[in-house]
Amino acid sequence: MSRIQKLTPCLWFDDQAEDAAHFYCSVFEHSTVTAITRYGKAGFEFHGRPEGSVMTVSFVLDGQTFTALNGGPVFRFNEAISFQVNCHSQFEIDHFWYALSAGGDEQAQQCGWLKDKFGLSWQIVPVALMEMMTDQDSSKSQRAMQAMLNMKKIDIATLERAFNDQG
Structure with missing residues (x-):
């Protein structure tokens, strides 16, 4: 079985x-x-x-x-339910971002979040972001957070530069 x-x-x-x-x-x-x-x-x-x-x-x-x-038109997706896609590389982020956002709502794109053509929300995130956000040095994690807040599709290299204070 x-x-x-x-x-x-x-x-x-x-x-x-x-x-x-x-x-x-x-x-x-x-x-x-x-x-x-x-x-x-x-x-x-x-x-x-x-x-x-x-x-x-x-x-x-x-x-x-x-x-x-x-089930019919009674219920619609909203941002209260979403799926995170954890990615190990920029290649993966780019793949999932472009594939899932194709035909979706471009206005719903922020901080790695996107809405697909069926209205379902996804967050495409690098595994490295969680490591940055949980770093003991809060100034590093705050710089990474600030960098992410300025992104639609997350760029790992930009996050790493901000995290390491390399402007």
Whole structure:
């Protein structure tokens, strides 16, 4: 018997669950759609969805299982829920930033945060930032924080220069 993940985020879409799952799987390596369920006749009076249309899509992004639900226009994403993508290099930051922000809300970009074309919020952050922010020397961490506050997409080299007080 396969192990079932204890916690699985469920992302509510109007009718874009399958498109979103395939999009996210194209952005993250080691990712795949694992199952698709469809609406049937049962419950039509509640869900109002055509028989055979996609109800849920199960997918895995780099080891993390998600469910995408076509639940209708009742709920929309907002910044209260977001996902952080921890990156080890500027190459990774650039990859995830440009891929996830394509077609998204450019006004929602600040401090590594972006909103994708489905309205879901992501923060693309370098692992090095957490190391800088937890440094014992608070003046170093404050310089790194100030540098980050002036960025949309985070630039590791700029953070490092600020952290090390190299202007």
